[in-house]
Amino acid sequence: MTGFAVEVRDLTARYGSTTALDAVSFEIRPGAITGLLGRNGSGKTTFLSVLAAFRRRTGGTVLVDGEDPWENPRTMGGTCLVRESGDVVLDEAIKENLSFLADRRPHFDRTAAEALLDRFELDPDKRPDRMSRGQRSAFGVVVGIATRAPLTLLDEVHLGMDAPARYAFYDALLADWIEHPRTIVLSSHLIGEVERLLEDVVVIDKGRVLAADDATTLREQGLTVTGPADAVDAFVVGRRVVARQVLGRTAQATVIGTASDDAQRARAAGLELGAVGLQDLFVHLTDRAAGEPADALTPQESR
Numbered sequence: 089m090t091g092f093a094v095e096v097r098d099l100t101a102r103y104g105s106t107t108a109l110d111a112v113s114f115e116i117r118p119g120a121i122t123g124l125l126g127r128n129g130s131g132k133t134t135f136l137s138v139l140a141a142f143r144r145r146t147g148g149t150v151l152v153d154g155e156d157p158w159e160n161p162r163t164m165g166g167t168c169l170v171r172e173s174g175d176v177v178l179d180e181a182i183k184e185n186l187s188f189l190a191d192r193r194p195h196f197d198r199t200a201a202e203a204l205l206d207r208f209e210l211d212p213d214k215r216p217d218r219m220s221r222g223q224r225s226a227f228g229v230v231v232g233i234a235t236r237a238p239l240t241l242l243d244e245v246h247l248g249m250d251a252p253a254r255y256a257f258y259d260a261l262l263a264d265w266i267e268h269p270r271t272i273v274l275s276s277h278l279i280g281e282v283e284r285l286l287e288d289v290v291v292i293d294k295g296r297v298l299a300a301d302d303a304t305t306l307r308e309q310g311l312t313v314t315g316p317a318d319a320v321d322a323f324v325v326g327r328r329v330v331a332r333q334v335l336g337r338t339a340q341a342t343v344i345g346t347a348s349d350d351a352q353r354a355r356a357a358g359l360e361l362g363a364v365g366l367q368d369l370f371v372h373l374t375d376r377a378a379g380e381p382a383d384a385l386t387p388q389e390s391r
């Protein structure tokens with residue numbers, strides 16, 4: 089199983105007069121872990137709900153494994169959307185929930201689910217509605233991983249979990265995906281934490297796509313420059329500086345855009361160049377003056 093591909097063209101979704109997705113077009117590669125990054129209200133949940141056929145699109149084309157997912161038993165059966173609320177039967181014990189999943193989900197692995205319950209210290213006899221928020225989130229994670237759906241959509245599922253539990257989730261997700269590759273879309277605000285998991289990234293803002301590419305290509309849109317503060321300042325003259333840190337006489341600036349002689353100039357000035365973090369790139373893309381739309385990457389910056 090390599091997972092379902094997703095293709096959307098001019099996808100629009102509206103709630104009354106609110107446009108949650110405004111003619112977005114991009115693809116999600118089958119078998120990859122894609123990060124869906126966006127600020128609050130950017131349209132992430134709406135997008136994932138359309139893929140899972142929880143919500144009907146208003147316009148455009150959506151293809152999941154080559155087919156329209158709306159009322160499509162095949163693609164719906166191969167898609168698992170887990171939201172922060174858990175998407176489980178709240179008033180049935182965890183072990184009953186696992187039995188439902190084992191009956192309904194062809195790739196569900198009960199042994200893997202039970203190992204994950206142990207890892208997150210969840211009691212199989214407990215009902216989700218009698219668990220803490222963090223425990224419910226952890227159970228959602230267990231369901232999302234053990235269902236092994238060809239299209240697994242995890243919508244900020246880990247937000248209720250504390251840091252050790254979140255890191256256990258990232259490790260478990262990666263290990264399971266390596267053994268059972270499938271398409272995973274992970275929406276998150278915690279970009280620094282999830283960055284290492286992501287092969288591809290889609291950044292949306294106010295219902296529009298600001299960037300959609302593999303994470304390495306996106307990171308190459310900018311660079312960090314580190315060294316003596318004076319030399320750093322001279323190097324970045326005329327550049328778009330999106331972050332700057334100073335420690336004593338050493339400074340680090342994050343700039344968007346690269347030039348062919350960067351490495352040569354940096355060497356001559358005794359500066360070190362590094363890759364830009366997705367978090368800085370995300371802040372740059374989505375940062376904007378109140379009420380103004382964010383800039384998408386310009387062609388030179390995005391290619």
Ligand SMILES: Nc1ncnc2c1ncn2[C@@H]1O[C@H](COP(=O)(O)OP(=O)(O)OP(=O)(O)O)[C@@H](O)[C@H]1O
Nearest residue numbers: 103106107108126127128129130131132133134135
């Ligand atoms: N049921 C609804 N009725 C009306 N408007 C809605 C509804 N659900 C979402 N919206 C609006 O659609 C837009 C996109 O919301 P969506 O929940 O998809 O964003 P999100 O990126 O998932 O946000 P968050 O990170 O805060 O969960 C927002 O403007 C939101 O207010």
